[in-house]
Amino acid sequence: MTNFTAGYFTMTEQEAVEYAKGTLDFFAPDAELSCKEIGDGNLNYVFRIVDAHTDRSLIIKQAGPVARISDEFKLSPDRNRIEYDILRLQGELAPGFVPEVYHYDPVMNCTAMEDLSRFQILRTALGKHQSFPHFADHITTFLVNTLLSTSDLVLGHKEKKELVKQFTNPELCEITEDLVYTEPFFHCPRNDVFEGTRSFVEREVWADETLALETAKLKFNFLTNAQSLLHGDLHTGSIFVTEDETKVIDPEFAFYGPAGYDIGNVIANLIFAYENAKATDGTPEYQRFLLETIEQVVDQFKTKFTAAFRDQATEQVARYEGFLEDYLTGILQDTAAVVGLELCRRVIGIAKVKDLTDIADPERRTTAEINCLTLGKQLILNRRDYQTGDSFIAAIKKEDTP
Amino acid sequence: MTNFTAGYFTMTEQEAVEYAKGTLDFFAPDAELSCKEIGDGNLNYVFRIVDAHTDRSLIIKQAGPVARISDEFKLSPDRNRIEYDILRLQGELAPGFVPEVYHYDPVMNCTAMEDLSRFQILRTALGKHQSFPHFADHITTFLVNTLLSTSDLVLGHKEKKELVKQFTNPELCEITEDLVYTEPFFHCPRNDVFEGTRSFVEREVWADETLALETAKLKFNFLTNAQSLLHGDLHTGSIFVTEDETKVIDPEFAFYGPAGYDIGNVIANLIFAYENAKATDGTPEYQRFLLETIEQVVDQFKTKFTAAFRDQATEQVARYEGFLEDYLTGILQDTAAVVGLELCRRVIGIAKVKDLTDIADPERRTTAEINCLTLGKQLILNRRDYQTGDSFIAAIKKEDTP
Numbered sequence: 001m002t003n004f005t006a007g008y009f010t011m012t013e014q015e016a017v018e019y020a021k022g023t024l025d026f027f028a029p030d031a032e033l034s035c036k037e038i039g040d041g042n043l044n045y046v047f048r049i050v051d052a053h054t055d056r057s058l059i060i061k062q063a064g065p066v067a068r069i070s071d072e073f074k075l076s077p078d079r080n081r082i083e084y085d086i087l088r089l090q091g092e093l094a095p096g097f098v099p100e101v102y103h104y105d106p107v108m109n110c111t112a113m114e115d116l117s118r119f120q121i122l123r124t125a126l127g128k129h130q131s132f133p134h135f136a137d138h139i140t141t142f143l144v145n146t147l148l149s150t151s152d153l154v155l156g157h158k159e160k161k162e163l164v165k166q167f168t169n170p171e172l173c174e175i176t177e178d179l180v181y182t183e184p185f186f187h188c189p190r191n192d193v194f195e196g197t198r199s200f201v202e203r204e205v206w207a208d209e210t211l212a213l214e215t216a217k218l219k220f221n222f223l224t225n226a227q228s229l230l231h232g233d234l235h236t237g238s239i240f241v242t243e244d245e246t247k248v249i250d251p252e253f254a255f256y257g258p259a260g261y262d263i264g265n266v267i268a269n270l271i272f273a274y275e276n277a278k279a280t281d282g283t284p285e286y287q288r289f290l291l292e293t294i295e296q297v298v299d300q301f302k303t304k305f306t307a308a309f310r311d312q313a314t315e316q317v318a319r320y321e322g323f324l325e326d327y328l329t330g331i332l333q334d335t336a337a338v339v340g341l342e343l344c345r346r347v348i349g350i351a352k353v354k355d356l357t358d359i360a361d362p363e364r365r366t367t368a369e370i371n372c373l374t375l376g377k378q379l380i381l382n383r384r385d386y387q388t389g390d391s392f393i394a395a396i397k398k399e400d401t402p
Numbered sequence: 403m404t405n406f407t408a409g410y411f412t413m414t415e416q417e418a419v420e421y422a423k424g425t426l427d428f429f430a431p432d433a434e435l436s437c438k439e440i441g442d443g444n445l446n447y448v449f450r451i452v453d454a455h456t457d458r459s460l461i462i463k464q465a466g467p468v469a470r471i472s473d474e475f476k477l478s479p480d481r482n483r484i485e486y487d488i489l490r491l492q493g494e495l496a497p498g499f500v501p502e503v504y505h506y507d508p509v510m511n512c513t514a515m516e517d518l519s520r521f522q523i524l525r526t527a528l529g530k531h532q533s534f535p536h537f538a539d540h541i542t543t544f545l546v547n548t549l550l551s552t553s554d555l556v557l558g559h560k561e562k563k564e565l566v567k568q569f570t571n572p573e574l575c576e577i578t579e580d581l582v583y584t585e586p587f588f589h590c591p592r593n594d595v596f597e598g599t600r601s602f603v604e605r606e607v608w609a610d611e612t613l614a615l616e617t618a619k620l621k622f623n624f625l626t627n628a629q630s631l632l633h634g635d636l637h638t639g640s641i642f643v644t645e646d647e648t649k650v651i652d653p654e655f656a657f658y659g660p661a662g663y664d665i666g667n668v669i670a671n672l673i674f675a676y677e678n679a680k681a682t683d684g685t686p687e688y689q690r691f692l693l694e695t696i697e698q699v700v701d702q703f704k705t706k707f708t709a710a711f712r713d714q715a716t717e718q719v720a721r722y723e724g725f726l727e728d729y730l731t732g733i734l735q736d737t738a739a740v741v742g743l744e745l746c747r748r749v750i751g752i753a754k755v756k757d758l759t760d761i762a763d764p765e766r767r768t769t770a771e772i773n774c775l776t777l778g779k780q781l782i783l784n785r786r787d788y789q790t791g792d793s794f795i796a797a798i799k800k801e802d803t804p
Contacts, residue, residue, distance in 0.1 A: 152625045157579060158572035160625075165567045170560035177559060182719055209723055216719035217728060223554045223562075226626045317584055317618035321611055326619060 008109055013037055016047035016060050024103050024112050026058055027051050048115060057117070058102065062110035079252045080104075082169055084111050086254040089229070094145035097138065098248050099240075116247055119240035126236060126273040127354060129282050131289045136296035138246035139239070139266055144304040147259040150229035153327070154312045164226050169255040172232065176253065180341055181219035184348040185212050192350050196366030197373070201348055205373060214380050218337050226256040234262045235342075235353070236269040259331045263301060264338025270294050271343060271375070271396060272355035275368040278400070279359045291396065295389030298335075302328060302388075329387065336386035340379030343372040371399040410511055415439055418449035418462050426505050426514050428460055429453050450517060459519070460504065464512035481654045482506075484571055486513050488656040491631070496547040499540065500650050501642075518649055521642035528638060528675040529756060531684050533691045538698035540648035541641070541668055546706040549661040552631035555729070556714045566628050571657040574634065578655065582743055583621035586750040587614050594752050598768030599775070603750055607775060616782050620739050628658035636664045637744075637755070638671040661733045665703060666740025672696045673745060673777070673798060674757035677770040680802070681761040693798065697791030700737075704730060704790075731789065738788035742781030745774040773801040 011019060013035040020026065020033060027033060031051040039046030043064055050057040063080050084104040091098050099114040125132070152160055183190055187206050205211065231238070232253030240247040274290040276282075309324055318324070346353045347369045356372070359365040378395055379386065386392055413421060415437040422428065422435060429435060433453040441448030445466055452459040465482050486506040493500050501516040527534070554562055585592055589608050607613065633640070634655030642649040676692040678684075711726055720726070748755045749771045758774070761767040780797055781788060788794055 152622060157625060158576060161570050161572045161575070165570050168563050168567050170563045173563070174560060185719075212719070212722045213724045213728070216722045216725045219719050220554060220729070223559060224628050226628050317587075317614070317621050320614045320618045322615045323618045326615075327622070 008107055010045065010064065011047070011060075011062055011108070011110075013047060016062075017049060019108070019110075020049050020058070020060065020112070023105070024058075026102055026112070027056065028054070031056075048117065050115075057115040058112055059099075059115050060110050060112050062108065079169070079172060080109055080111060081106065082167060082172075082254055083250075083252045085166065086229070086231075086251045087111075087113070089150075090142075090146055090231075090248070090251065093149045094142045094248075097142040097145075097246060098251075116240050116249070119242050119245070119247060121237055122239040122241045123236035123269070123273070123354060125241060126270075126290075127276060127358065129277060129280075129286045131286060132241050132243065132246075132293075133289075134244065135241065135246060136293045136300055139248075140297055140300040140304055142246070142248055143263055143266070143301055144308050146231070147228040147262065148305060148308050148312065150256075151227055151259070153309060153315055153318050156314070163229055164256045167229055167255050169232070169253065172253045173255055173257075176232070177219065177222065179349050179351055180345050181215060181222060183350070184341075184345040185215045190350045191348050192352070193348055194356075194362075194365060194369060196362050197347060197369040200366075200370050200373060204377065205344065205348065208377070211377055211380060214337075215341065218341065218380070221258055221334065222261065225258045228256065228259040228262075230255060230257045230259070230262050232257070232261070234265040236266075236273065237353075258334045258338075260334025260336075261338050263297070263331070263335040265342055267294055267297055267335065267392065268339045268342035268346075269353070269355075270297070271339070271372070272346065272353050274396065275371055276355035276359065279361070279364040279368045291393055294396070295393050298332075298389035298392055302332070305331075332387045333383045336379045336383040336392075339392075340376040340381075340383070343376030343379070347372050347376075375399045410509055412447065412466065413449065413462075413464055413510070413512075415449060418464075419451060421510070421512075422451050422460070422462065422514070425507070426460075428504055428514070429458065430456070433458075450519065452517075459517040460514055461501075461517050462512055462514050464510065481571075481574060482511055482513060483508065484569060484574075484656055485652070485654045487568065488631070488633075488653045489513075489515070491552075492544075492548055492633075492650070492653065495551045496544045496650075499544040499547075499648060500653075518642050518651070521644050521647070521649060523639055524641040524643045524648075525638035525671070525675070525756060527643060528672075528692075529678060529760065531679060531682075531688045533688060534643050534645065534648075534695075535691075536646065537643065537648060538695045538702055541650075542699055542702040542706055544648070544650055545665055545668070545703055546710050548633070549630040549664065550707060550710050550714065552658075553629055553661070555711060555717055555720050558716070565631055566658045569631060569657050571634070571655065574655040575657055575659075578634070579621065579624065581751050581753055582747050583617060583624060585752070586743075586747040587617045592752045593750050594754070595750055596758075596764075596767060596771060598764050599749060599771040602772050602775060606779065607746065607750065610779070613779055613782060616739075617743065620743065620782070623660055623736065624663065627660045630658065630661040630664075632657060632659045632661070632664050634659070634663070636667040638668075638675065639755075660736045660740075662736025662738075663740050665699070665733070665737045667744055669696055669699055669737065669794065670741045670744035670748075671755065671757075672699070673741070673774070674748065674755050676798065677773055678757040678761060681763070681766040681770045693795055696798070697795050700734075700791035700794055704734075707733075734789045735785045738781045738785040738794075741794075742778040742783075742785070745778030745781070749774050749778075777801045 017033045017035045032053050033049055033051055035047050035049045037045055038048050045062045047060040048057060084101055087098050087101045099116055101111060101113045103112040148154055193201050231248060231251045232255055238248060238250045240249055270290055270293055277287050277290060313319060356368055359368055375395060419435045419437045434455055435451050435453055437449050437451045439447055440450050447464045449462040450459060486503055489500050489503045501518055503513055503515045505514040550556055595603050633650060633653045634657055640650060640652045642651055672692055672695055679689050679692060715721060758770055761770055777797060
């Protein structure tokens with residue numbers, strides 16, 4: 001047997017099987033295990049281990065060598081600890097909506113978790129024009145359960161302060177601060193603008209000082225507002241779906257920030273799917289499903305948040321007449337702003353979404369991207385005006401090419 | 403010699419001398435030391451140690467037995483670590499405006515620091531109608547240097563997040579959350595209202611739902627807004643003065659919160675001194691000194707903050723046109739609100755100020771207290787309207803009894 005306690009090394013498939021047998025209390029002693037590395041080889045190795053007798057399976061996710069990661073991305077292995085801790089917590093707060101985690105090993109830098117092979121990535125599925133009628137219901141439950149329960153509305157203020165400490169995440173936050181809140185809004189060398197869209201960006205985004213000022217205010221809200229424990233990267237590539245189930249994965253960006261950040265990311269990425277659907281001749285029914293989902297995310301979030309608040313709020317001053325309405329108004333305002341930021345940054349910044357880059361026809365891609373930018377600007381500049389699902393849909397439809 | 407490494411015990415005066423000789427590199431080997439315990443016996447023992455040869459002296463501040471503190475106040479000794487760390491940091495950021503700290507001992511739970519015996523407490527001195535013409539200049543330098551330098555405007559965002567962690571202060575924050583933001587604004591058994599003021603409080607504060615709602619919003623700002631590293635308890639009892647010098651002491655409440663909290667506490671406590679001066683027949687010159695000081699605190703803070711920002715800001719988006727103005731508007735708005743909260747809570751809540759309780763004549767005391775409450779409400783409810791020293795003075799004078 002390999003000695004797994006001596007220190008960190010990158011596992012082979014065979015060593016992952018030995019690790020599962022020797023360290024985890026998951027498979028039966030007579031299990032007949034096979035293993036395949038299925039990661040994309042970027043930052044993590046992802047081993048899928050299956051027992052031929054029972055078909056039970058699990059995933060071991062191991063961080064690549066620290067040296068390599070540090071050199072390239074300056075990311076410490078602490079992100080794996082954060083991911084494990086937050087998956088445990090989210091699993092308690094929103095049972096069934098995150099993969100189950102079985103084990104974390106700070107020496108081997110790996111986490112053993114539920115195998116989600118029967119799921120597909122939501123962004124990929126939406127790219128194939130598949131509908132998920134329960135998605136709005138699922139994701140709003142996840143959002144309300146995680147965002148409300150970790151806020152000062154419900155959690156004791158001392159406990160909350162400990163969670164703020166535990167989930168301090170400087171390196172991953174820096175990525176967001178740079179890529180979402182800063183670089184897209186000026187002529188930064190790291191930006192990556194599609195040729196057809198470039199003149200619009202130069203004219204309507206980089207030359208707009210009013211827009212720049214609003215993004216600066218929003219960046220400081222992101223930097224200072226420790227409202228709720230966020231997933232922090234809740235786009236449709238971080239969501240696994242089947243027809244009946246939704247699982248939120250990859251919470252390594254988790255930290256305490258404005259609740260609207262998570263909600264806004266969900267909505268913006270549904271808008272990308274909608275722009276993709278229009279540009280790739282999705283059926284009117286499919287387009288309608290996407291718009292209805294966006295509307296439901298906003299409205300169901302508000303309804304469920306209100307009900308859960310009434311049920312769970314422990315902070316007495318939060319129960320003063322008018323407080324909840326004011327609090328929700330703030331969340332929705334932040335949500336609209338983040339939708340706008342995400343719409344702009346995925347068009348202009350270095351990190352792209354397939355919904356836009358997969359649009360083969362250059363004119364259609366440009367149209368889709370300019371729609372995103374025009375809508376994004378609107379939402380940032382007039383973020384106080386979007387308090388209902390309706391108002392988001394009206395804004396989205398206004399950009400529909402006739 | 404006493405063995406100081408074996409574990410914590412409460413020192414006698416003689417043991418404090420031995421400790422200073424054996425542990426600190428402060429006095430000469432042939433120093434002839436004498437010691438007197440000068441603390442008020444509340445939470446800490448304060449030993450003043452003097453060398454008869456040179457007249458050099460220092461203070462050793464030792465926390466009382468943990469058990470006793472825990473039973474009474476549920477405060478962990480971590481507050482001493484926080485106090486030492488913040489004094490070091492404030493000493494770097496605002497040299498000369500805090501006592502120098504020489505040594506911290508986590509086992510003996512004590513800190514050795516500069517002896518400030520030649521200073522007096524500002525609140526006491528103002529009660530004797532003494533003027534300090536440099537105070538506004540000094541305190542605004544302290545405020546700007548500590549509040550700006552620890553914010554995301556100047557400090558790298560990763561470093562700032564580490565400071566947020568380091569100065570997480572759940573127990574002391576809870577005291578403020580309860581005593582400043584919650585209890586004064588409803589009929590809480592712990593409140594302590596002067597008989598003459600009581601009917602006004604019942605009618606104008608506890609029955610005012612609009613006021614309650616605004617205090618709830620402000621409480622959540624205090625709970626979530628990690629803007630600057632605050633002193634956290636900057637009333638005139640935490641400030642030592644001579645004619646030429648100002649030292650800020652007792653920063654054990656330090657944590658990351660809204661910058662306006664510190665500024666607001668300074669101003670509110672100057673207003674208490676002003677109400678005291680009026681009620682105890684202070685000369686017109688002395689009253690004018692207090693009003694001018696308040697005006698200067700506001701205006702010099704803005705001027706110095708603006709200049710220091712131009713000089714030191716590292717965050718590029720903060721230099722966008724219009725950002726600084728918006729940022730300062732926010733700080734001033736928080737300042738006005740905190741002035742209002744402090745004015746109300748010292749009248750209604752459990753923690754009093756001598757400026758009011760020392761007013762011997764019951765009618766005059768009631769007048770002073772009602773002035774504070776009326777002004778406090780104004781400032782909380784209309785906090786957006788106080789952006790200049792002028793506007794604060796106008797509001798204060800409006801409450802002057804004709």
